[in-house]
Amino acid sequence: MDKLPNIDGFTVEICYKILRSENLLDEPKCKWGNLPNDTDIEIADDIQRLIKTTGLIIGLKSEEVTKHYFNKLLEEIKLIVTRVDSYLEKDTLRTMYNSLCRSETDCISILQDLTRVKPIEVSITSTESEKREMFSRLSIPIVETFPKILRDVIRQNIPAQLMYQRCVPVLKTFYPEQRKNIQDLQFSNTYGSLDVTLICQLLRQFSSITSPTKGWGKLPDKGDINLGDDVERIRCYRNNLSHRSDTKVDTKEFNEYFEEFRGIGYRMDQNLLQTTNYEQEIIGFRTCGMDTAMQKKYENAMKEIENIKLRFEKRPLKFYWGDDFDTWMTNLRSMLRDEKLEGRQKVRVQIIFQKAVDVENNMEVLNSLTEEINDGLSGIDFIVATKGSLVLIVDILLGMMETDEKLLTTLSLFLEKILARITNVTSETIDIVLLPVEESTQWNKQKTIGEQVYLEFDIEAQLLETDEKMVEQLTKISDAFLKHSNGSGTNQNITATLLPIDLGK
Structure with missing residues (x-):
């Protein structure tokens, strides 16, 4: 800034900040910081478009640059150049663009230059x-x-x-x-x-x-x-x-x-x-x-x-869950009362820390301390933390799910141990959302009905004279199939349909 009025050394970032902070241009229709709609073609829209497009290009991987993407990007740059020249009442950018398209570029040199370009991060505070x-x-x-x-x-x-x-x-x-x-x-x-x-x-x-x-x-x-x-x-x-x-x-x-x-x-x-x-x-x-x-x-x-709602609070923790979790717990408790859980001892629950900070570092800490965290906690096992947001997957004993009080007491003790080990917890309250983990309900391929199986065989006509005779014969046929099915068909209902006979054949 000391070199003003000479602006030859101004970076794109400095120019962008000045244009925004000094209100030298009308705000883009999409507002500063956003990617404009294709129909937004004022000068501020194109400036914002250049900033966003530059950031996208820097973050691209080579395999993402298809021929279609390349051609679409070149066409977009050509349109931007044309509109900016029209605004400035010059032909400078169009000439530079045409010259670049005709030149034999050194791709390696350009890629090296690109690695030194950094996205423009301008603080945008939203109300x-x-x-x-x-x-x-x-x-x-x-x-x-x-x-x-x-x-x-x-x-x-x-x-x-x-x-x-x-x-x-x-x-x-x-x-x-x-x-x-x-x-x-x-x-x-x-x-x-x-x-x-x-x-x-x-x-x-x-x-x-x-x-x-x-x-x-x-x-x-x-x-x-x-x-x-x-x-x-x-x-x-x-x-x-x-x-x-x-x-x-x-x-x-x-x-x-x-x-x-x-x-x-x-x-x-x-x-x-x-x-x-x-x-x-x-x-x-x-x-x-x-x-x-x-x-x-x-x-x-x-x-x-x-329908996520606040369900329970034990400072600094606030527990939220929605209708899916409610329905899941209702069904689970119904099965517990009816003893229809077929030997299952645990169920899996997802715990999401809302607005978590320093996620990856905290993930590493938690994953390295799973045994220590589990120690002394009856009823819960810490499984894994998923990258991207602070998400914990835990297995909870069925007995701990019998009432809301048991569940929340168990989770509170567990999360208190977690909070003692993760960093940057500065909020007075921490919002926790509970979800049932989607367990795979993919049916066993051997039991799934896909293609229908058609069986054709000859049977003596007299064996179909009455319903009683027909049922007796079908029972014998069924027993013969099951005997040779290796048990694959004995644990589920099998539906068979008898089709009318075409006597013309």
Whole structure:
């Protein structure tokens, strides 16, 4: 700054800060710090677009740079250059762009230069109302777009009536409300009544699509972009946001989520056979008009997904859980009373620390002290901590689940030991969200009904003269099958259908 008015040594970051702090330009439509909509083409929009695009390029891996991505990026840069030249009433940038495109570039040298470029991190402080608005904007694609995408995916892979037929043999494994929605498939022949949770469960259980690269239940890495990866992303992002104990999102988190949402929309537009426009739909939600009523509508819609509520407090801990956890505990306690748990001794629970800091360091500490943490705690075993956010997976003895009091006393003692070992706990209160761990309900392949088996054999006509004779013969046939089934068919019901005989053959 001492060299002013000479600005030749100004970095991009300094120029950006001056333009923002001195209000030298009107604020972009998307507001500073966000990625503009494709239709936003004022000079401030392009400045913001350059900053965000630079950050994205720096973070790219080589395998992510496809020919399509490269061509799309070049076209976008060309448009930015043209608009900025028009604003400046010059032809400087266009000339530089054309010269660069014609030159024989030294790729290695450019890549070395790129490693020295750092993303521009400009502190953007959001008000509480802005944070709530950003949460509501993230809620719109989750409530409106993602269910439509998943219905398109499952419809493309299997008709609704056929899905109903596949579900019939295992219908009792679903919750009552899910059973009703599945039964509706046979009459409506559409997936309109199915929510995200049930669609993901059906896609997973019947292997209707390619499995995610890292498997089901884990957030895919950035480079994992097959159809199963994006279905799992939708499920994970929906759960992450609906399991929050508050409805506020800061600008950095908002931008990261929307970039992920936009990527899902883009790839789904490529994957689905019919014409869709999900990417542009999601982009529109980022800057669409939003009044107080609309903000409240989507905030409430997100709350209703899980209905997370404060259930118990023992300072500094606040325990939250939602309807899924309530339903799970009700079913579990019912089975405990009826002694229908078939020898199980433990159940698995997920504990999420909201707004955790220094996550990776705390993960390492906890994973190295699992035996010490478990020592002296009857009823609970610490399993693993998952990277990305501070999440603990624990196994709890069934006896500790009999009442809320037993569960919360056990968890409080356990978490007090955890808090004594992790760093940077500066909050007066710590919000804890409890979730049941999704256990795999993938049915044993030997027991799953997939392709039907047709048996044709000759039988003496007189053995079908009466129902009694026919039942006697079918019993003998069944016994013969079971005798040679190696036990694979003795632990479940087997349904067989007798078809009318074509006497013309």
